[in-house]
Amino acid sequence: MQQGPEALPKFVNPPRDWNNDAEISFIRRLAPKVKWPEAIDLESRTAPAAGETS
Incomplete structure (x- = not known):
């Protein structure tokens, strides 16, 4: 977490954007x-x- 999102591995095949x-x-x-x-x-x-709570 100290390294930020840049430390995450890169996707070989990025996830599909269903939207x-x-x-x-x-x-x-x-x-x-x-x-x-x-x-x-x-x-x-x-x-x-x-x-009000449930």
Whole structure:
């Protein structure tokens, strides 16, 4: 850790970037858009109230 990220070994074959892959992007455009129920969508986009824990 003292040497920083430069000390990490270099990849012979870098890992695939699945977010920028042309084939995956094409398939995602064909996939149906997920529509979550309103209550679940709201819960997933909001933070817990102050003092609320699970």
